[in-house]
Amino acid sequence: MDTLGYLGQGFGVALSPYNLVTALCGTLIGTVVGLLPGLGPINGVALLIPIAFALGLPPESALILLAAVYLGCEYGGRISSILLNIPGEASTVMTTLDGYPMARKGLAGVALSLSAWSSFIGAFIATCGMVLFAPLLAKWAIAFGPAEYFVLMVFAIVCLGGMAGDRPLKTFIAALIGLFLSTVGIDANSGVYRFTGDNIHLTDGIQFVVLVLGLFSISEILLLLEKTHHGQEAVKATGRMMFNFKEAASVFVVNLRCGVLGFIMGVLPGAGATLASAVAYMTEKRMAGAKGTFGQGDMRGLAAPETAIGGAACGALVPMLTLGVPGSGTTAVMIGALSLYNITPGPLLFQQQPDIVWGLIASLFIANVMLVILNIPMIRIFTRILAVPNWALVPVIAIITGIGVYAVHATTFDLFLMIGIGIFGYILRKLDFPLSPVLLGFILGGLMEQNLRRALSISNGALEILWSSPITFGCWVLTAIMLLMPLIRIWRKRSAAQRAIADV
């Protein structure tokens, strides 16, 4: 019953007035950022890192702020997908399928509050799962040595490719770009300058915030230039705002199922919210069968992906907190934030700084409640924000991005570097490369190299250490399965195509 005691302690931290205000500000900022086109949770969290640092927030408050922004962004993305039929990011594509038809039917308010409720249940289930499993995983993770960590990270990277589906090769290349970028700068072990080109600003390596904002904000600004059509008219949210008991009851089973599914998918590295929402929607659609009106405004079709996203967003924090291995782009950004505070997430965090871990978990509960409460009175204001035209928005995004980058080191070199990275990111995007693997690779790169070198120092250069223990061996087996998955999928598709030809 230690866990409950710690959880109580966590609520003590999270419920202090200071942290409550922080969480409230975070959810508000997050919702607005998530609403705006082109800004998602990754940008939102990354922009706030230097600001949280400059404000001198204590680490637990900073983490609470970032977690609240994260959840708020997920929530804001939902508003634009339901009212505008424009998904703010990949994970909310499934929400538009039934959310927008619902809004067209005059149920916009109901759709919004129901999605908030679904996401709350998903997050609630996942947070409960986290309370149950995270300490166990953390205890088990203490048995991990450098070799085990290295193999685990290889697994995480390969997972990304295996789960990404249609473009494993590009995902793999993107991750490798990130891994390589992490080696720029002075080598901590030997003091050798690597890939700096004698540039003094690069000795410290590429700053994390610079990479994130370049890749995501700048490339998005350039992408927005192509979109000539000026904003779709938002569906007016009028009439009933709150769902009624009958509606909530009709999707409750869906909520439970998809919440558990979302949590499991969130914990797996590389899967994340996008895949969770897609799988949840497809499963529910199949289960409803011909009776469902999926695609025409079925409430279950709205509840399923939203619950899964809520579950996955919280589930993704489990590997980050217990193992220090991020499972998604956003958690990778949060690790970057933690390292600014000199906190290394991992199994020891649970013992050394329980305040931070349990304060964060408790504040997730609180931020979720806040989002549900905020939803109802604020929705009219939020729909106003959607009407802001691009010409006013984009320059402001560009300027704020500039401030975020300048705030880290106060050099204009970082600004130039950010623009360069942004152009590179734009090209990658145009060629259909996914960007979050770059980020994940960048975060994991340093850890991977350190653990590999440490492991080989222990074994005095013998490579057997990388597969001799049962944990490492198990990880390699899983890695092999993950590597085979895309191949199997291609093979299946091919044989299905052949069968189709044979049938004709």
Place this chain on the structure above:
Amino acid sequence: MLLQRIFASVLLLACLGLALMAWPYQAAFSYEPVGPRAFPLLMLGLMGSALLYMVFRPAPIKHSEDEPPLDRETLTKIGICVALLLVFAGTFEPLGFIVASILIGVPMARLYGGRWVPSIVIISLMAVGLYLLFDKLMDVPLPLGVLDVLEN
């Protein structure tokens, strides 16, 4: 397809160049079996082989339906936007945050389809507002540049 081949080839060349750059990285004194050279070379090697595969077998790009094909007009726009961002980076310190923001913010707003007067009004207000918000309220120091005289 062709674009992908070109991109993969360019990146492949970059990999080769970086690998050559990494070759002499060796620690003068070392107590560990793996030096600073191994990991970057491993990554570059893996990336190189993946890119080589891509040069010969590029994957088709799926376009989403609302994405117009790139034409000359958009490309010029993108060029202008990049140039504006570079000007922003270049003038950030010498001219100061407020002036630099207005200088690039207004043309940028025009680029995205704003009209002159509202663009100037909104961007100027935003620049001053953001300066006050970040510099005074949130303690993120921003350069004042040419407006330094106003400080005292």
